[in-house]
Amino acid sequence: MDWNLLITQLMNGLQLGLLLFLLASGLTLIFGIMDFINLSHGSFYMIGAYFCGTIVSITGSFVTGVLIGLVGVFAVGALVERFIVRYLYRKDHLDHVLVTFGLILIFDTLVHLLWGPSGMAIPLPDALNGQVSLGSLELPSYRLVIISAGLLVAVVLYFLVAKTRLGMLIRAGASNRSMVEALGVNINRLFLIVFALGTAMAGLAGMLIAPITEASIGMGNDIIIIALVVVIVGGIGSVKGAFYAALIIGLIDTMSRSYLDQLLQLVMPNTYAETAAPALSAMLVYILMAAVLAFRPQGLFPPAGMK
């Protein structure tokens, strides 16, 4: 048993899980509170990466890049909400799908226009680019940075949702929108904040991963699907659900890619195991989603008050 590999893969799973959490938490709130399907959420992931990269190339500081990038993504998200999304809440879901699909096209092309077709590499400062030793194991320190950042956001978000007034409104809105309106809250402002906050977190995820994978056009369009699965499994409107579901899915996805073929080899001939494993590990996350839907359609941790 290769313990080093196991721990590395567990860390990878944790990392993926936390990134998914950043994406899914915004999505689940937008779905839950505003009943709005935002297919373009992945575009903010991409925009975050590009903003950060540009600022890093100007200032040379990764931290500055992240901070200013966050503000930038928040601003873009706010603008999109104010001038496009706001007019769609009353329309049906098909319209949401079409408009946000259109937004993806627009954002992808705008990025192409502004930054060109090839991706953008984001260099890491030396301080973050080293290795950390855990016993006999050497881990890239950036991995730990991502994990810490993800956990930090999770804690901040928990505090926000559970202990502040804004959080209370969010929780109430997730299970009963009309009640929140009846309380006389400025719904427009609440929705704007929730949307922009959600997109900012997506942008953060993009910024964190970009030094490893490069910022590229359309980078959000595939991961958004997994984020959606996380939202479904966790329960629409539930940040807690998004957290646990993201970790579960991140771990399952990573571990199955590494170990499924070995597992399968225990029960079937090697050649079959080799072809079946990648296909099966690709399907695993969706099978989980289907299972959750079959037995607990409201998700694993639905927001309180939802039946």
Added chain:
Amino acid sequence: MADYLLKITDLNKHFGGIIATDNVNLSVQQGQIHAIIGPNGAGKTTLIAQLSGQLKPDSGDIEFAGHSIISDSMAHRARQGLARSFQITSVLMPMTLLENVMLAVQGCSGHSFRFWGPVARDRDMRSAAMASLAAVGLEDRAGRTAANVSHGEQRQLEVAMALAMKPRMLLLDEPMAGMGKEEGAMMVDILNSLKGDMTILLVEHDMDAVFSMADRLSVLDNGHVITTDTVENVRSNHEVQKAYLGDGHA
């Protein structure tokens, strides 16, 4: 011995802290018009919803024609002969009156996994549908879209659709809601004409209508049945008067 078509036993339903249906016991005799009255918020629509299968009760039983339907779906109950009309008009707005009623006929006559023959050419279904429309006085408006007829006519359509299902029992939730005096009177005539052949359980606010139609009355208050009795006895019942205090219907 009386023939009970519908028998509700110890029915309970609560939403969080609110008790919507509180140990309701009620039986409807075959061929009678049984009305449920009560102040707003008494739980009348919730009761109808549980009877038709839209809501699942927390406990209790509902028996229809001798066997329990408590775990049957809405569609299943409809096919067993329990037809419902909705308090908030729930007809298919973009379709014509005729198309609406033909669907009602279709729903309770065999399956609809027929992919080829145009429904418009099915003479039997057409004439059955027209008959139901005629029973409520809407036959000359059959070709109009449901969205383009008056509110009262839409309520009549609801009843026509329920009739077209050839049910054994009608569950009518405020059939006269929002109707004018003339239309309301017509509805009372229609329902009275059905007495004997059809069993009807209806919820209504219009007291004059209820008193002129119903064989028996049940009074619901806070989810609980205060009394079930004949019209005269209910009218002179003190508890009922208390429940309606301020309503002016003594």
Added chain:
Amino acid sequence: MNWLPVTVSGRAYALLLLVLACAPFIFEWANQPFYLDLLSRALILGIAAISLNLILGFGGMVSLGHAAYIGIGAYCVGIPSYYDFYNGWLHLALALSVSAGFALVTGAISLRTKGVYFIMITMAFSQMAYFVFLSLEEYGADDGLVIYSRSEFPEWLSMDSSTGLYYWIFAVLLMALFFTKRLLHSRFGRVIVGSRYNEQRMQALGFNTYRYRLVCYVIAAMICSVAGMLLGNFTSFISPDMMGWSRSGELIFMVIIGGVATLFGPLVGTIAFVLLEEFLSAITIYWHLIFGVLLVLLVLFGKGGIHGWLEMLDRKDVDHG
């Protein structure tokens, strides 16, 4: 019976079908074989769009995973061909049965949900299919699968030539249109349409709407898989990209441009989409931007699509008459 179209839209569609029927000859005479290819592709997507409209437009089920069936249909040509099984009837039978099976299983799960959930789940399932095919190294995965010979049919039905394949496509298109029309007016169709207007009402009338919608979903999937089979033959190159969720999004776009819940809407919408794509991409590489803006504007301001516009012309006719 009066079968000559009377409305502006009816006449427009009849003319369109006539032109489509003669297209190979028109393009040969004008010496523009490229346009026959363009039209072939448009009509294939048109068949897929018509099948999507059945569940989305008429049935009210917004599926963001319909393109998966195009991919399945295509791979049902590709994989047998890889093993040297070129029999066209085999390909067709495979496409129909595999798509029906996939639709039955995924539909059974998806249709238990509504609204946001349904859209996301259909999206997720089609991505699942995409990733499965992407992981099959044997059949090309990312690089795709090339086939060297088209599905084999008896000589009079052969799709080996461009014209032969075109008429195959045209025939399937006509069948799809005709079948959809009959379906909508049948008992089954009425239930599907009624369920879109008011599902609870339909249940109160005695219809087990879940079952009917599932069958509708499977039928739409099967029709779409035939489009996929034709696409596989047309491009001779089959890749998982055919089945991604953004492809499904494009299909929805095509249906909306043409006019949702109309018979010919998806066809004209698809043709318009393909022509627009061709035209715009020749002008600028940033044509996706224009597309995106168009989409946003269409949703915010336009309704009824091309069909709606034709119907408006009809009303103007009546006013003058």
